[in-house]
Amino acid sequence: MTETRVPIPTLERLAIYLRVLLDAHEAGIQTLSSQEIEQHSGISAAQFRKDLSYFGEFGKPGVGYSVPGLIQCIERILRLDEEQPILLVGAGNIGSALVGYPNFQAHRLRIAAVFDNNFVKIGRPFGDLVIQDIARIKEVNAEIGARLGIIAVPAHAAQEVADLLVEAGVTGILNFAPTILRVPKHVHVRNVSFLQELAVLSYHATEDALCVNGQATRGGKDGV
Amino acid sequence: MTETRVPIPTLERLAIYLRVLLDAHEAGIQTLSSQEIEQHSGISAAQFRKDLSYFGEFGKPGVGYSVPGLIQCIERILRLDEEQPILLVGAGNIGSALVGYPNFQAHRLRIAAVFDNNFVKIGRPFGDLVIQDIARIKEVNAEIGARLGIIAVPAHAAQEVADLLVEAGVTGILNFAPTILRVPKHVHVRNVSFLQELAVLSYHATEDALCVNGQATRGGKDGV
DNA sequence: GCGAGATTGTGAACGGTTTCACAAATCACG
DNA sequence: CGTGATTTGTGAAACCGTTCACAATCTCGC
Ligand SMILES: NC(=O)c1ccc[n+]([C@@H]2O[C@H](COP(=O)([O-])OP(=O)(O)OC[C@H]3O[C@@H](n4cnc5c(N)ncnc54)[C@H](O)[C@@H]3O)[C@@H](O)[C@H]2O)c1
Ligand SMILES: NC(=O)c1ccc[n+]([C@@H]2O[C@H](COP(=O)([O-])OP(=O)(O)OC[C@H]3O[C@@H](n4cnc5c(N)ncnc54)[C@H](O)[C@@H]3O)[C@@H](O)[C@H]2O)c1
Numbered sequence: 001m002t003e004t005r006v007p008i009p010t011l012e013r014l015a016i017y018l019r020v021l022l023d024a025h026e027a028g029i030q031t032l033s034s035q036e037i038e039q040h041s042g043i044s045a046a047q048f049r050k051d052l053s054y055f056g057e058f059g060k061p062g063v064g065y066s067v068p069g070l071i072q073c074i075e076r077i078l079r080l081d082e083e084q085p086i087l088l089v090g091a092g093n094i095g096s097a098l099v100g101y102p103n104f105q106a107h108r109l110r111i112a113a114v115f116d117n118n119f120v121k122i123g124r125p126f127g128d129l130v131i132q133d134i135a136r137i138k139e140v141n142a143e144i145g146a147r148l149g150i151i152a153v154p155a156h157a158a159q160e161v162a163d164l165l166v167e168a169g170v171t172g173i174l175n176f177a178p179t180i181l182r183v184p185k186h187v188h189v190r191n192v193s194f195l196q197e198l199a200v201l202s203y204h205a206t207e208d209a210l211c212v213n214g215q216a217t218r219g220g221k222d223g224v
Numbered sequence: 225m226t227e228t229r230v231p232i233p234t235l236e237r238l239a240i241y242l243r244v245l246l247d248a249h250e251a252g253i254q255t256l257s258s259q260e261i262e263q264h265s266g267i268s269a270a271q272f273r274k275d276l277s278y279f280g281e282f283g284k285p286g287v288g289y290s291v292p293g294l295i296q297c298i299e300r301i302l303r304l305d306e307e308q309p310i311l312l313v314g315a316g317n318i319g320s321a322l323v324g325y326p327n328f329q330a331h332r333l334r335i336a337a338v339f340d341n342n343f344v345k346i347g348r349p350f351g352d353l354v355i356q357d358i359a360r361i362k363e364v365n366a367e368i369g370a371r372l373g374i375i376a377v378p379a380h381a382a383q384e385v386a387d388l389l390v391e392a393g394v395t396g397i398l399n400f401a402p403t404i405l406r407v408p409k410h411v412h413v414r415n416v417s418f419l420q421e422l423a424v425l426s427y428h429a430t431e432d433a434l435c436v437n438g439q440a441t442r443g444g445k446d447g448v
Numbered sequence: 449g450c451g452a453g454a455t456t457g458t459g460a461a462c463g464g465t466t467t468c469a470c471a472a473a474t475c476a477c478g
Numbered sequence: 479c480g481t482g483a484t485t486t487g488t489g490a491a492a493c494c495g496t497t498c499a500c501a502a503t504c505t506c507g508c
Binding site: 012019077103178 | 232301303327328396414427428
């Protein structure tokens with residue numbers, strides 16, 4: 001366990017392990033081996049052990065891992081051991097699905113405030129919250145102190161909103177808009193793109209890797 | 225351009241290039257160099273060229289790439305050159321956001337039918353569609369012939385729905401439920417997990433890689 | 449037509465992640 | 479207490495994707 005940087009895929013899998021562990025805990029299971037984790041997560045036992053090794057030693061040889069113990073450890077690693085407030089910007093379709101999503105709570109993620117710039121929407125209730133003016137976001141987050149933000153506004157407004165989030169003190173942004181965001185180095189962005197996912201599936205769904213060559217290069221005069 | 229398998233990251237980026245190209249096309253730009261693509265996509269010029277090289281040669285040395293030409297090529301590669309019908313299962317929050325999403329159209333992705341098992345919902349309008357009984361999914365898809373499906377039902381029902389989708393002839397599944405799905409080898413699954421994304425951000429948002437060791441292993445008698 | 453300048457396509461080097469394989473640790477049980 | 483069965487943690491190897499660097503290709507202007 002040297003002081004290496006943790007691979008992002010490892011962090012992503014940590015969240016999966018956590019889900020498996022929470023399920024097992026619910027089912028009253030006390031101990032799980034890496035082998036059993038593999039069964040439930042689809043991630044290889046060796047991968048699981050290697051992933052954990054970035055953070056320390058959590059299992060007992062010959063036995064496995066204490067379910068409640070490991071839950072606590074992974075939660076601490078991911079900073080999900082205490083409530084994590086989140087700023088949501090964009091009270092539209094996606095925002096609507098998010099505010100009502102109960103599973104966030106299990107991970108102590110809480111949407112603490114919702115913002116929009118539509119005067120018709122501002123002041124309206126939205127889930128348990130009231131939609132606030134995006135102009136007040138910095139002021140409001142001075143109270144809340146959220147480090148995470150979600151962008152659920154149209155693409156043309158996303159960069160502007162990102163800037164406001166950063167200015168309000170956010171250092172992690174989940175972006176639903178189909179744009180690449182320019183942010184300072186200390187801010188992390190993760191993009192969610194259903195279109196991208198569907199495009200990959202679309203490619204695979206038709207299983208013949210036809211080569212599409214000879215069309216563009218020899219397109220003649222129309223191109224360039 | 226040997227007969228190598230295309231890396232998944234390459235396919236994901238293809239969708240990003242396509243977006244950039246469509247934007248450029250809209251702006252009336254006729255030609256783009258890999259250098260310029262890098263500007264707009266945040267993906268390195270070398271990466272872009274390497275990605276395309278899996279499929280053929282699409283650019284002209286000294287000039288760049290024909291925007292409309294490359295759009296056509298990438299669309300063909302991703303099978304987005306003709307309309308791609310999709311089956312949506314689960315007429316809830318997520319499903320609701322999806323049916324109303326206009327950007328799908330630009331990629332010729334069309335949600336062709338919506339299914340649910342809630343008798344109260346079946347028969348109701350949902351976007352432009354009418355919610356249908358999940359029991360009829362195979363029958364309905366015999367007409368539609370969709371190869372793509374979206375699962376937007378609670379986790380406990382996801383596997384069951386996946387089985388139905390596969391039986392109905394779907395070979396690509398976009399899964400919003402937090403579960404790993406067991407599917408035949410010829411079926412591709414991509415999971416969308418907001419929680420996972422937020423967990424990764426949560427880790428990075430607090431920038432001190434404290435080591436959480438010595439808690440689980442020496443937990444004493446409580447564990448195992 | 450030709451030389452200067454620009455840009456592509458790609459083999460090779462590189463770097464990072466996953467897989468492998470095994471020594472060390474723990475437990476069960478006689 | 480010792481033996482055998484089990485499972486962890488981790489260095490090393492294998493694998494895969496990204497970056498590099500440059501020959502080949504094309505355009506433009508003279
Ligand atoms: N709906 C989907 O299924 C879906 C799928 C994939 C991606 N997306 C993306 O997610 C984003 C949101 O989608 P949606 O369907 O919820 O859109 P929406 O139009 O339903 O909601 C967008 C909201 O953002 C608000 N807004 C606009 N500009 C703003 C600004 N400058 N500051 C604050 N608020 C502002 C609008 O008032 C509106 O309430 C879009 O970028 C969309 O492309 C949506
Ligand atoms: N809402 C969110 O923000 C969010 C975020 C991340 C993940 N998810 C996941 O996405 C999925 C859908 O979430 P949601 O908020 O839309 O849920 P929802 O409860 O609003 O909708 C689920 C729908 O599925 C239907 N359904 C249930 N069992 C079914 C079955 N066997 N066959 C057909 N339909 C069935 C229900 O009748 C309901 O209409 C869930 O797995 C959820 O965990 C949701």
